[in-house]
Amino acid sequence: MNFFQQPLSLGALTLSNRVLLAPLAGVSDVPFRRICQELGAGLTYVEMLSAVAIHHKNKRTVDMCKRHPSEDVLGVQVTGPSPELVEQAVRILNEGSFDTIDLNMGCSVRKVIAGGAGSGILSEPERISATVRAARQATALPLSVKTRLGVSRNAISIEDTARRLAREGADMITVHGRTRDEKYGAPADREGIRRGLAAAREAAIRPLVTVGNGDLFDWASVRAMREQTACDAVMISRGALGNPWIFREVLEERTVHPTLEEWGDVVLRHLDYQEQHYGDTELAAIMARKHLLWYIKGYPCNKELGAHVGYVKRIEEGRLHIKEYLAQWPGDLVRFEGAHKTESRFGPNSKYDPKYEMHRQHDRGVGEE
Numbered sequence: 001m002n003f004f005q006q007p008l009s010l011g012a013l014t015l016s017n018r019v020l021l022a023p024l025a026g027v028s029d030v031p032f033r034r035i036c037q038e039l040g041a042g043l044t045y046v047e048m049l050s051a052v053a054i055h056h057k058n059k060r061t062v063d064m065c066k067r068h069p070s071e072d073v074l075g076v077q078v079t080g081p082s083p084e085l086v087e088q089a090v091r092i093l094n095e096g097s098f099d100t101i102d103l104n105m106g107c108s109v110r111k112v113i114a115g116g117a118g119s120g121i122l123s124e125p126e127r128i129s130a131t132v133r134a135a136r137q138a139t140a141l142p143l144s145v146k147t148r149l150g151v152s153r154n155a156i157s158i159e160d161t162a163r164r165l166a167r168e169g170a171d172m173i174t175v176h177g178r179t180r181d182e183k184y185g186a187p188a189d190r191e192g193i194r195r196g197l198a199a200a201r202e203a204a205i206r207p208l209v210t211v212g213n214g215d216l217f218d219w220a221s222v223r224a225m226r227e228q229t230a231c232d233a234v235m236i237s238r239g240a241l242g243n244p245w246i247f248r249e250v251l252e253e254r255t256v257h258p259t260l261e262e263w264g265d266v267v268l269r270h271l272d273y274q275e276q277h278y279g280d281t282e283l284a285a286i287m288a289r290k291h292l293l294w295y296i297k298g299y300p301c302n303k304e305l306g307a308h309v310g311y312v313k314r315i316e317e318g319r320l321h322i323k324e325y326l327a328q329w330p331g332d333l334v335r336f337e338g339a340h341k342t343e344s345r346f347g348p349n350s351k352y353d354p355k356y357e358m359h360r361q362h363d364r365g366v367g368e369e
């Protein structure tokens, strides 16, 4: 069995493999999570929720907590400005339908940091310890933390952070190999991840799962992450946008791109799930647009198709464009082969941050009350 196919114990939970989908604000809703699970993701998460919004039972936040019966395993992520608020939120989430809870200590979005949440905590080591301690008391579910290397290159704190998380009883630690100030502007630093994960392992008071994150776009980058950081698992983020086949690729440990026929099946299924979840509404279509634009990358004449799918007002409209496109090209056409090749916007040196492309109106971001 390949390394990434091996089951993984996370507290009392057993994950079917070691390739996880990150919480992705505005992206990791029920339809996308279902697709990623079907293509092999061993764990998926609800996007980051604000402890304050959970406390106020904000309707959008409650909606985001919905779980589909087909979801075998589901995590949720929360962030908050104080240990007390995080503890309260964890108590509430503990009663929800989640298998594991993650604390976000890495988000670099300005409004989140301004509220003292996300990576805003990284310059307050004592608050890091107090937050995990408080959350640990509030749940017996597997508890994890996702964090960055530090605030800036001059303030790399990952080893201290990791030790604190491990000492307070975290079951899993995910390190995104960038600092808060770098956002996406520098390649993920695998040596920094390795140091953080090693420090966590040394300080752990219980079995600890270590996870590498950052610039995982294909089997080659995942293999490099495993080799250079000795992580137990990987967490895929931008690499899954428009490419949920990345889970299959990593599990099979080889480069695989879908044929147009396989692609069409998944894209149409994603649209079905979108409609099931959001209803036959304009919102369903708006939420689908960005996925459709990501999906069409790597196929010929995708600009023309993009001009249509980027503006669909109903899911049915999206279906028709995709079906028309499928009828024009051979089913065995392989993605990224043939006529069309583009520089990946998501490549390791790309400054492109899809977060800024989200429709603000529908950005299921955090920090709202």
Ligand SMILES: Cc1cc2nc3c(=O)[nH]c(=O)nc-3n(C[C@H](O)[C@H](O)[C@H](O)COP(=O)(O)O)c2cc1C
Pocket (backbone or CB within 6 Å): 022, 023, 024, 025, 026, 027, 047, 048, 077, 104, 106, 107, 146, 176, 188, 213, 214, 215, 216, 217, 236, 237, 238, 239, 353, 354, 355
């Ligand atoms: C659209 C988008 C939304 C994100 N939302 C979250 C989130 O809700 N929680 C979180 O911990 N990280 C979030 N992230 C950060 C990613 O999980 C990940 O740490 C980061 O993108 C680095 O990995 P990558 O270089 O492979 O994309 C988000 C990233 C993107 C692009």
